[in-house]
Amino acid sequence: MVDSVKEKNSSGSYSSNTGPIVEYKNVHKSFGDVEVLKGLDLDIYPGEKVALIGPSGSGKTTIIRMLMTLEQPTSGEIIVDGKNLWHMEKNGKLIPANEKHLREVRGEIGMVFQHFNLFPHMTILQNCMTAPIQVQKEDKESAKRRSIEMLEKVGLGDKLDNYPSQLSGGQKQRVAMARALVMRPKIMLFDEVTSALDPELVGEVLEVIRDIAEEGEMAMVLVTHEMDFALEVADRVIFLDDGVIAEEGTPSEVLEESDNERLQQFLYRFRS
């Protein structure tokens, strides 16, 4: 699997950058006395789709939240597109990043949350077009046009002027994806995006993710409990257990061929 990723990169089809777009280097994270991540080393390549699975408390959500700058690593480095995320250079020394530095680096990252986190005081369209206008200084007309296109793509072209409270969970999550996508991130993070949904609404959200994944150019990191979906969409599956990567490989290697005992125990719950 890793070979095929490198192949894609050397052919230049994804990015002029042949190296990884995200590198975690010996990243530790503790909350109080509890160490959730115990020295994570992980590379994510441009355009790669990575599924993070594991029991709750295994640190999978923390991995992407640190990349989105919602949690600060206790130690270690995260490199995004060649730039150190949590540190910046000043007079030849590495010092903790300030907000300005964080804003520069995280502009390439987008995130979709478990609980949608749409802005309730804005219409669906405003939810999508505000950030491109305010943050990326895109002109209003083009931001609006792209937002409408994106909302049509996720099947909500007829809801532009509705407020989030008027939508179902599945619709909200599709808006949240459109909102993240109009920012044109190079890396998209999905934090258990279907686990707050009614079972019958999960399908429509997965379908949109599948469509995004097929377009290919964006790297995607999915924290998920949808094993079948991970098998189908991911290039690589990573099983986290107790703060370390316990197993990693192609979906079939991890989900079907691995004999890791903890992984088997974990998967057993989903196969009943």
Place this chain on the structure above:
Amino acid sequence: MNINWKWDMFFEAFPYILQGIWVTVGLTFACFLFALLFGFVWVFLRRIKFKPVNWLVTWVMEFIRSTPPLIQLFFIYYAWPMIPGIGVSLTSFESAILGLGIHFSTYIGEVYRSGIEGVDKGQWEASTALNFSTRQKWTKIILPQAIPPTIPMLGNYLIIMFKEVPLASTIGVVGILALAQTYGTDNFRMLESYTIVALIFLLLSYPSAILINKLEKKLNRRFDKKAAIQENKGAVV
């Protein structure tokens, strides 16, 4: 026992005292506006994490709240100009705006704080994920959600301030209370004069209170709807 009440004097006094309404109402709104703006200053000062600053701000707020507004007015109007170097002499109207405005801004700051804390933490996270600047987070995302639910509480403070404004007559602001005092002493009609003042306050406060109550119900209904949706979402988890 005969009550000494003269209707003709009442009707003569009424328009005279009512002239003061513009000063009283004007001062109320001026104080309120000052408190609304200054309330934000407290909110942001309190968010400074640097311990000594945090401690100082909390202490100053506590000090302002636990001293009577009347003393604060006297201090600003009579005592402050006496301090060499930093003393400034203000008109009685300006002193009243500053004194009552600052006093109530400490309460209004707490109202804002409760509103801000009521905004879901996911809203901060989503605005970070979309890379909004700190300023944009506040102005576009957080405050537009935090402030509307506090409107009824702010309205209550407006009425409370309206009722405290007569304190300013003690430093020479000529509102309805001061005019009633003048009329009463000049004509020996205390009963009619102060009845009129009470009546004017009642006529303004009571309808305002009803209005705010209605507004609160209307806002609550809006937020109940949202709460119901949030609950549904929770039930699925």
